[in-house]
Amino acid sequence: MDLPLPDTAYDIDFDDAGSDGHAFGRPPGLRPEQWPRSRVNGLPMAHLFTVRVPEQYRCAGADLAGLSVFQSDDHVADEVEGAADTIAGGDPPSHDPRAAAFWSALTAYAGGAHPRERYREDLIGGGWVWIWRTEDELAAPPCPLPDPATKEPDDTGEDCTDAWRHDRPPRPLRLTARADDPNAGKRFDEWGKAAPGYIDMDSEEGKRLGLRDRFFDRCHFGGTATVINGGDFGPFFIGFDEKLGDPNLGSFGFAHLDLAADEIDWSD
Template sequence: MPIDNARLAPMQPGVSVEELKAALGTSWQEPGIQAEGRLHIEEFGTRITADGRLGEVHFRAPFELPPIHGVRMGMPAEELHRLYPVAERIYDEREKYGWTMLKMNLSDTLMLGVGIREGVVRIISLTDPTAVYPERPYKYADPNLTEAYDLAMTDPVDLARRPESGWCHGCPPGIDASRWPVSTTNGMPLRHAFTVKLPPPYRMLGDEYVAISLFVDEQWETPPASKNVGAGGARGADPRRFDIEFMDNDYVLFWLTEEEFAAPLGVPPIIEGTPVPGWLSKSPLDYFGEFNLPRTVAEQ
């Protein structure tokens, strides 16, 4: 059974997870233990509380739904400000992608959130600030790890030289198109953030797995480009893949063996109907901007 948007639209904090399952049909996915209750399905997102209810719901254009507390998808920003003149601005990483995020406290247990881009409302959310969510394992530092390391970005290098400790940007080793994670929000390959070889005490899966590669979903960079999200790796298909959600963004982490860390660089899948990702077609300087890179890197 496909997603029933008509049943999703009235979702709000306090609704039971069973009602959500009925609305999602075969698109229901049990949140992973790392997700702390977060779940994203196309233009709808939610967070499930520890007692099995919805603590947050998020709708993103072009999701069609009736007005929520007077706010409708596509509403001009000027009209929203007239409706809620004391809306509080939220400052986060989405601003660099052209978003303005606002929140309005409707009651002690209900907050209305709005995302504006290009002058119109494109995100509407409802949140219960008092909700309690499940916590992921290893959320806090392991007291047995008593030795810390400073990480620094050095001058750019050709990855043919393969830095011994790892690298940022570019492509990862040993992750080919069949394993490369794909965004559930815009259908594009996730950006490779970094690959790092870990000291032995940090090899939490055992001595065989010596490095990690982290990917991030640049879901705020572009509007949804394609519904074809079946290409590339999928959740649950790889036992050494961990899906993490934090600050409304998706991350995917892979544990790598020594052989994978030394393997040729992977190439992301080519997905029909999607543009070439900006992180792949531009240099780090052009993509991130001078002020988001260390000075020595920007100068190079």
């Protein structure tokens, strides 16, 4: 979907009275069998946050007003052979009868995943999913956790997270338009080099405008980005760190989800 370049960036903050989504908690408007699952160990992924997307950033369609984001620590998870193939639509491998519920859950997910689910892997092999949400879905009740009986019986999960271990009370979010962010609608280019027109927060002009003091380490849609070690993403993005649902970003990392390109990257 082609959109005009945004002219406003938005901060994402915790606010007990906020009505723009929530971090932690459970995603609204999903069925348990639609809860995204790891392609490595088959377990339901951690729900990080569900947030309302400002109209200027609705790259998937004007009627898709929100985003639910999930993560799995696949780079440290023990692989369950056949999980990825089953999620891709293949037949489950031969398995212990004790694991029947687990393989049935993967088969159900393969045939009934949310139609707007995007699955991506990051540079270290971690799994990410985001799902664009309608207004009706945002207003729906939270999804129940998948049945723990669908866990792979031999899984210990000591080195990674899943939906059950990550489950915490929701923290409401509030969006606030940024005042005078000069980088709204501008792209941040690779290796931390500002694209034409972008004002780096540590440039002379950026220092004059106080961009670091105003915008560093803020979760946000668009505008001046917190870039730890470079990056390359367009003007339609959401930037977040471990405050927003406790993703694994390597300690002090910051992620950028490019909403137009359907890509995610992070650096620490």
